[in-house]
Amino acid sequence: MPIMRRVLLFVFALLPLLVATGAHAASTVQNPHTRVELLAGPAQDGARTAVIRMTPKAGWHTYWENPGGAGLKTRPEWTLPSGATAGDIRYPTPSRFVAFGIMNYVYEQQAGLLVDLSGLPETGAQRIRLTLDYLVCDDSFCVPETARLDADLNDVEIGAPDLARYESEIPIAADWPSTVDVDADSESLRLATRPARIEGLKDAYFFAREDGRIDYNAPQQANLADDTLVLAVQAGHTPTAEPLSGILKLFYDDGSATGVDLDFTPGRVEAVGTPLAAPPEPQDTETATTGIAVLTAFGFALLGGVVLNVMPCVFPILSLKAISLAKGGVSPTAARREAIFYTAGVMLTVIALGALLLALRAGGASVGWAFQLQDPRVVGGLLLLVTAIALNLAGLYELPTIALDGGGRVASTGRSGAFLTGVLAAIVATPCTGPFMGAALGAALVLSGPQALAIFLGLGLGLALPFLAIGFVPALRNRLPRPGPWMATARRILSLPMFATAVALAWVLGRQAGVDGLAIGLAAAVLLGTLLWWLGQSRAKVAPALAAFATLALIFVIPQNAAPVAADSGTNTAATLPNSAPFLPERLADYRREQLPAFVYFTADWCITCKVNEAGALADADVIQAFSDVGVRTLVGDWTRADPVITAALEGYGRAGVPLYVYYAPGEEARILPQLLSGDALVRMVYEEEV
Numbered sequence: 001m002p003i004m005r006r007v008l009l010f011v012f013a014l015l016p017l018l019v020a021t022g023a024h025a026a027s028t029v030q031n032p033h034t035r036v037e038l039l040a041g042p043a044q045d046g047a048r049t050a051v052i053r054m055t056p057k058a059g060w061h062t063y064w065e066n067p068g069g070a071g072l073k074t075r076p077e078w079t080l081p082s083g084a085t086a087g088d089i090r091y092p093t094p095s096r097f098v099a100f101g102i103m104n105y106v107y108e109q110q111a112g113l114l115v116d117l118s119g120l121p122e123t124g125a126q127r128i129r130l131t132l133d134y135l136v137c138d139d140s141f142c143v144p145e146t147a148r149l150d151a152d153l154n155d156v157e158i159g160a161p162d163l164a165r166y167e168s169e170i171p172i173a174a175d176w177p178s179t180v181d182v183d184a185d186s187e188s189l190r191l192a193t194r195p196a197r198i199e200g201l202k203d204a205y206f207f208a209r210e211d212g213r214i215d216y217n218a219p220q221q222a223n224l225a226d227d228t229l230v231l232a233v234q235a236g237h238t239p240t241a242e243p244l245s246g247i248l249k250l251f252y253d254d255g256s257a258t259g260v261d262l263d264f265t266p267g268r269v270e271a272v273g274t275p276l277a278a279p280p281e282p283q284d285t286e287t288a289t290t291g292i293a294v295l296t297a298f299g300f301a302l303l304g305g306v307v308l309n310v311m312p313c314v315f316p317i318l319s320l321k322a323i324s325l326a327k328g329g330v331s332p333t334a335a336r337r338e339a340i341f342y343t344a345g346v347m348l349t350v351i352a353l354g355a356l357l358l359a360l361r362a363g364g365a366s367v368g369w370a371f372q373l374q375d376p377r378v379v380g381g382l383l384l385l386v387t388a389i390a391l392n393l394a395g396l397y398e399l400p401t402i403a404l405d406g407g408g409r410v411a412s413t414g415r416s417g418a419f420l421t422g423v424l425a426a427i428v429a430t431p432c433t434g435p436f437m438g439a440a441l442g443a444a445l446v447l448s449g450p451q452a453l454a455i456f457l458g459l460g461l462g463l464a465l466p467f468l469a470i471g472f473v474p475a476l477r478n479r480l481p482r483p484g485p486w487m488a489t490a491r492r493i494l495s496l497p498m499f500a501t502a503v504a505l506a507w508v509l510g511r512q513a514g515v516d517g518l519a520i521g522l523a524a525a526v527l528l529g530t531l532l533w534w535l536g537q538s539r540a541k542v543a544p545a546l547a548a549f550a551t552l553a554l555i556f557v558i559p560q561n562a563a564p565v566a567a568d569s570g571t572n573t574a575a576t577l578p579n580s581a582p583f584l585p586e587r588l589a590d591y592r593r594e595q596l597p598a599f600v601y602f603t604a605d606w607c608i609t610c611k612v613n614e615a616g617a618l619a620d621a622d623v624i625q626a627f628s629d630v631g632v633r634t635l636v637g638d639w640t641r642a643d644p645v646i647t648a649a650l651e652g653y654g655r656a657g658v659p660l661y662v663y664y665a666p667g668e669e670a671r672i673l674p675q676l677l678s679g680d681a682l683v684r685m686v687y688e689e690e691v
Contacts, residue, residue, distance in 0.1 A: 026148075026149065026150060026151075027149060027150065027151035027155070027156050028149075029147040029148065029149060031136075031145045031146075031147060032143065032145070032589075032592070033056060033057050033060050033136045033138075033143055033145065034054055034055065034056045034057070034060070034062065034134070034136045034145055034147075035054070035055040036052065036053070036054050036055075036132060036147035036149065037051075037052075037053040037055075037149075037156075038050065038051075038052060038053075038128075038130060038149040038151050038156055039051040039053055039112075039156050039157075039158050040117075040126075040153040040154075040156050040157050040158065041157070041158060041160070041163035042157065042159070042160055042163070043120070043122075043126070043153070043154075043157075045122065046118065046119055046120045046121065046122045047116070047117060047118045047119075047120065048117055048120065048126075048153060049114055049115070049116055049117070049163060049167075050086075050114070050115045050116075050117055050128075050130075050153070051112045051113070051114060051158070051163070051166055052076070052089075052112070052113040052114075052115065052130070052132065052149075053110065053111075053112050053113075054074075054107070054110065054111050054112075054113065054134070055109075055110040056107070056108070056109075056136055059138045059139070060108075060136050060137065060138045061097055061104075061106040061107055061108045061136070061137060061138075062074065062106065062107050062111065062134055062135070062136055063094075063104070063105065063106055063107070063134070063135060064091055064094035064105040064106065064107070064207065065089065065091050065209065066105060066207065066208065066209055066210070066211055066246075067104055067105055067106075067135075068096075068102075068103050068104040068105040068106075068216045069102040069103045069104060069216040069217055070102050070104055071104050071105070071106070071135055071137070072134070072135035072144070074089065074113065074132065074133070074134040075132070075133045075134070076089065076115070076130055076131070076132050077130070077131040077132075077133075078128065078129070078130055079128065079129035079130075080117070080119075080120075080128050081119075081120060081121055081126065081127070081128070083119045084117060084118065084119040084120050084121075084128075085117070085118055085119055086115050086116070086117055087115055087116040087117075087118075088115070089113050089114070089115055090113070090114040090115070090116075090170050091111075091113060091170070092107065092111050092112065092113070092166075092169040092170055092171075092259075093169065093170075093171050093207075093247055093249055093257070093258075093259025094106060094107060094207060094247070095107065095108060096205070099139050102216075102217065103216040103217050104137075104216075105207055106137075111169075112166035112169060114166060114167070114170060117153075120153070125152045125154065126152055126153040126154055127150070127151070127152045127153075128150075128151065128153060129148070129149065129150045130147075130148075130149040130150075131146065131147075131148050131149075132146065132147045132148075132149065133145075133146050134146075134147075142652065143652065144585075144648065144652060146585075170259075171247045171259035171260055171261040172258065172259065172260050172261065173261045174196070174260045174261065174262060176193045176194050176195065176196070176260070176262065177193065177194055178191070178192065178193040178262045178263065178264045178265065179191070179192045179193075179264060179265060179266070179267035179268070179269050180192075180241075180243070180244045180264035180265065180266055180267070180269070181241075181266070181267060181268055181269035182235070182239045182240065182241045182266075183239075187234070187235045187239050188232060188233065188234050188235055188239070189213075189214065189232075189233045189234075189235050189239065189244070190230060190231070190232055190233075190269040190270075190271060191206060191230070191231040191233060191244070191248075191264055191269070192228055192229065192230050192231075192267075192269040193228070193229055193248065193262060193264070194227050194228055194229070195227075195229055195250060195260075197250075197252075197258075198224070198227055200252045200253040200254060201224065201229070201250060201251070201252055201276065202251055202252060202253050202276055203222050203250075203251040203276050204220075204222040204229055204231055204248060204249065204250050204251065204276070205220055205222075205248075205249045205251075206220060206231055206233055206246055206247070206248050206249075207246050207247040207248075207249065208236075208244065208245075208246040209245045209246045209247070210244070210245070210246075212236040213235070213236045213240075213244060214233050214234065214235060214236050215233075215234035215235065215236055218233075218234035219234075220232065220233050220234075221275060222275070222276045223271075223272070223273030223274060223275050223276065224273050224274055224276055225270075225272045225273035225274070228273070229273075230269060230270075230271070230272065230273045231248075232271070241266045242266065243263060243264060243265055243266065244263075244264040245261075245262065245263045245264070246261075246262065247259050247260065247261055247262075248260045248262050298454055298455055298457075298458040299458070300458075301455045301456070301457075301458035301459040301462065302458040302459070302461055302462040302465075303462060304459060304462060305458065305459045305460065305461060305462020305463040305464075305465065306462040306463075306465055306466070307462075308429055308459075308462070308463055309463065309466055332474060335470075335471045335472075335477060336471050336472055337415065337418070338418045338471055339418075339467055339468045339470065339471020339472060340418075340468075340471070341415045341416075341418035341419040341422070342418040342419065342421055342422040342425075342464060342467050342468075342471075343422060343460075343461070343464040343467065343468045344419055344422065345418070345419040345420060345421065345422020345423040345424075345425070345426065346422040346423070346425055346426045346460050346463050346464040347422075347426075347457060347460035347461060347464060348423075348460075349422070349423045349426035349427060349460070350426050350456050350457075350459050350460035350463065351453060351456050351457060351460060353426075353456075354452065354453060354455075354456030354459075355453065355456075375642075376509055376512040376513040376517050376558045376559070377555045377556060377558055379505055379508050379509045379512060379521075379606060380509055380513075380517070380520070380521045380524065380554075380555035380558050381552060381555050382427070382428075382505055383502060383505040383506055383509060383521050383524075383525060384524055384525060384528050384551065384552060384555070385424070385427065385428075386428065386498055386501050386502045386505060387502045387525045387528060387529065388528060388532060388548075389424065389428075389498050390495050390498035390499045390501075390502055391495075391529055391532050391533075392495075392532075393491050393492065393494055393495035393498060394492055394495040394499075395488075395491070395492060396529070396532055396533055396536050397532045397533065397535045397536030398536065422464065425463070425464075426460065426463065428501075429463060502525070505606070506518060506521055506522060506525070507605070508605045508606045508640070509521045509558070511605045511640060512605070512640060512641060513558050513559050514559065516559055517558045517559050520554060520555075520557060520558050521555070521558065523554070524551050524554040524555065527551050527554070528548055528551045531544055531547045531548035531551065532544075532548055534547070534548075535548060576618070576619055576624060577599070577618060577623075577624060577627055577632075577634040578624065578627050578628045578632070578634070579627070579631065579632065579633045579634055580634040580635075580636060581633075581634070581635060581636070582635070582636055582637075582638070583600060583602070583635040583636055583637035583638075583645075583646065583649065584635070584645075585645070585649065587633075587635055588600060588635055588664075591633050591635075591664070592664060595666040595667055596631065596633055596666065597630055597631065597632045597633065597663075597664065597665055597666055597686070598632065598633045598634075598635065598663070598664040599627070599632050599633070599634045599635070599661075599662070599663050599664075600634075600635045600637070600661075600662040600663075600664070601618075601634075601635075601636060601637065601659065601660065601661045601662070602637035602639055602646060602649070602650060602655075602658045602659065602660040602661075603636065603637070603638060603639065603658055603659055604638065604639040604640045604658050605638075605640040606640065607658050607659060609659055609675060609676070610658055610659040612676075613659060613661075613676070613677045616677070616679070617677035617678055617679040617682060618677065618682075620679035620682075622679060622680075622683050623679050623682045623683055626682070626683045626686045626687060627686060629686075629687075630686050630687070632686060637649060637650075639658050653670065653672060659675050660672070660675075661673040661674075661675070661677060663685060663686075671685075673685075
């Protein structure tokens with residue numbers, strides 16, 4: 001499998017909270033990649049220990065309570081008899097797993113998660129239900145799964161010796177004197193403790209329970225000073241002199257390993273001792289290629305930005321560029337200056353959107369690319385912005401960024417004008433992802449901050465590249481038409497796609513915020529047009545400009561939770577393709593289990609590429625007939641409004657936005673299709689898979 005594909009499939013489902021593959025309730029559930037069993041130790045006065053035994057397929061793994069650099073904590077939801085309670089999960093000592101330079105804390109073999117139950121009925125049935133959400137991964141792909149377990153604990157009881165075996169895998173709670181010291185200069189921690197067994201100790205590793213306290217990917221150095229173990233650990237985001245808890249795993253010469261649950265209290269730790277001979281680090285066959293993979297993602301983002309210039313969802317941006325680039329007669333210095341400031345506007349805007357996206361995700365929000373368009377207020381604001389641009393191109397008023405003199409020649413816009421044009425171009429370009437973009441943006445969501453921002457930098461550079469090339473390459477500038485009165489006519493013609501975009505945004509607003517939201521948006525657009533006409537006619541520009549800007553306040557009264565105009569899946573295709581239903585992970589799991597072909601696609605009303613595919617290839621009569629002949633089940637994921645289930649599903653496929661099209665042939669893995677669909681290709685795909 002190509003390196004980039006492995007990267008883009010591995011790391012893109014690391015934060016899903018609600019997606020599940022689904023399973024019927026039983027004491028044992030066999031999910032596609034994990035077998036989950038519910039067992040129970042002997043009862044003692046209404047208390048007993050439940051064992052959640054998880055056995056991943058060969059080559060797959062599940063996660064510890066702190067998954068490390070990537071992954072997801074297992075989440076239980078209990079339904080117990082009245083008066084009964086369940087404690088927290090007690091996890092076995094984890095192992096380390098490194099993929100693409102990212103350290104994870106995992107279980108690669110069968111693991112027994114223990115939960116202490118109390119208050120159970122002392123006689124009769126002890127029926128409980130458990131819904132377990134967890135993530136299972138191999139070295140290139142992650143799948144969120146759910147196991148729904150239902151059993152009478154008396155029927156799944158195991159003996160005391162078996163329970164003792166699971167208990168032995170739980171880290172030992174020790175009260176060894178343990179201290180943590182912070183070295184602010186090197187941003188590192190020194191951990192000191194006195195193990196009960198020193199003889200034969202050859203290495204140690206600390207698994208921090210609290211996320212962010214240590215740098216997972218940095219090596220740890222163990223030193224021994226007499227009877228004291230000193231462990232040097234690179235600190236996480238911000239070194240802090242606070243208590244630290246976690247599991248200290250001790251490795252011995254005889255091949256044994258012991259996990260110890262320790263609490264470290266702040267104190268003074270000297271950097272002394274003799275380094276221990278460390279065992280080989282977990283093998284990461286792809287670590288050497290991580291930098292290459294990041295560069296490949298950057299290249300994909302660059303290509304995606306270039307292609308975005310001709311995507312249907314970004315055609316309005318071409319209107320701006322056609323006017324801005326057809327200058328003619330400007331000096332080489334002025335052309336380069338315009339190109340540089342336009343590029344700066346595009347790139348800074350894209351990077352700012354990317355940084356905001358990463359910050360929201362770091363704060364726990366379930367968002368993806370173009371997440372802002374899921375808010376009706378943002379759509380309303382974009383409606384007003386596009387309306388203003390369209391009216392400007394139509395000649396109702398003049399903007400300093402796009403102004404024509406009496407001869408039809410584009411007037412000098414200056415640095416600020418070129419920069420603002422770039423900002424507008426980037427904002428209008430956000431509704432869709434095009435070819436190459438989906439995989440690249442998916443990678444950006446799980447890489448480190450600088451690496452992720454580098455990918456957004458590539459996207460912005462690609463978007464600005466045509467203008468930048470014309471600004472710096474005289475041969476390209478010489479091919480531009482000579483300026484003249486024709487440009488005024490061209491400008492008005494180019495206003496038409498902008499007006500069409502405004503109509504589409506008004507439709508999206510109605511879908512999101514209902515009739516009331518649509519009425520508010522249209523009223524604001526009409527008021528804005530009136531004020532901009534005043535701006536075009538008035539000698540004094542400040543008052544009408546401020547009044548026009550003030551109309552933006554109307555978007556804040558757009559209802560956020562109103563019922564949409566239509567309550568279907570958000571797309572007309574669901575009613576066209578046979579056997580269609582809204583996307584649910586459980587439905588997909590059922591189709592896979594029943595060996596039925598399934599077509600899954602994710603769309604949004606604000607994604608023009610999605611609408612083009614739905615009106616074209618997905619509405620093609622031959623496609624509909626092929627789907628009907630083969631019995632393809634279609635699942636439609638509508639991402640018009642924020643939906644954490646769909647966001648998690650997109651991440652699971654390694655994507656950050658829509659459109660996304662996935663086909664499952666019976667018994668086979670997912671096949672991700674191009675973002676621009678062909679009816680003929682869909683027909684061939686369905687019939688070939690049937691054969």
